[in-house]
Amino acid sequence: MFRQRQIGVRAALVVALSLGAPVASTAQMYGGGNGMGPGMMMGGGEANHPVDANWNGGLLSYGQAQTYIRDGHNQGKVNAKANTVTYSGPDVTINMVAVQPGHDDQTFEVAGLTNPTLIVPLGATVHLTVVNMDYGDNMEHGLILTPAPPPYPYISMMYTGPGLVRVEPLLPWRSEKDVAQAHYAALSTTFVARDPGRFWYVCPTPKHAEQGMYGKFEIR
Numbered sequence: 001m002f003r004q005r006q007i008g009v010r011a012a013l014v015v016a017l018s019l020g021a022p023v024a025s026t027a028q029m030y031g032g033g034n035g036m037g038p039g040m041m042m043g044g045g046e047a048n049h050p051v052d053a054n055w056n057g058g059l060l061s062y063g064q065a066q067t068y069i070r071d072g073h074n075q076g077k078v079n080a081k082a083n084t085v086t087y088s089g090p091d092v093t094i095n096m097v098a099v100q101p102g103h104d105d106q107t108f109e110v111a112g113l114t115n116p117t118l119i120v121p122l123g124a125t126v127h128l129t130v131v132n133m134d135y136g137d138n139m140e141h142g143l144i145l146t147p148a149p150p151p152y153p154y155i156s157m158m159y160t161g162p163g164l165v166r167v168e169p170l171l172p173w174r175s176e177k178d179v180a181q182a183h184y185a186a187l188s189t190t191f192v193a194r195d196p197g198r199f200w201y202v203c204p205t206p207k208h209a210e211q212g213m214y215g216k217f218e219i220r
């Protein structure tokens with residue numbers, strides 16, 4: 001929470017990850033946001049613009065984004081060979097980037113790994129933040145956590161549904177300045193990893209999951 005406040009992530013969802021219950025009923029929005037509550041379906045292309053004054057989510061400078069990325073390297077045990085990050089303890093913080101500079105399009109990065117498998121202990125409270133460092137048309141990104149495995153179709157949400165956990169609305173791409181002078185949209189969600197099993201974090205932007213923008217999320 002401290003970190004989230006420090007980087008100015010204002011909008012957050014609190015949800016309970018429970019396979020048996022419709023999550024929308026347990027989700028709750030607080031701390032601002034765009035007035036779009038949980039369960040909002042993606043509004044085709046309306047988020048397709050760079051960060052501007054209308055963005056009510058968190059905003060990071062380049063320097064803050066670099067600190068955020070560095071912190072991400074200390075939040076779990078990184079196994080680059082297996083492409084896994086294993087978290088421990090009752091409170092887990094995950095700093096995720098959508099398309100970190102220097103990485104391929106349509107990827108998530110955690111601790112410098114691309115689309116890693118994230119392993120979280122059963123019962124942990126998970127603070128998940130996504131920062132969009134991507135740029136350009138159709139490069140808004142979001143995240144939903146779903147038990148539905150790949151492959152994903154063009155409109156992944158038609159297959160995954162709204163998911164169990166969501167980072168939304170879609171984060172606009174970086175402002176139209178150079179990388180070092182741009183601002184980066186950020187959103188956080190907090191949930192309890194209540195059900196053991198294998199899930200997937202998936203980008204709901206059309207075509208992105210189809211092109212590989214997803215990774216495994218294991219609770220055990």
Ligand SMILES: [Cu+2]
Binds near residue numbers: 142204
């Ligand atoms: Cu995406």
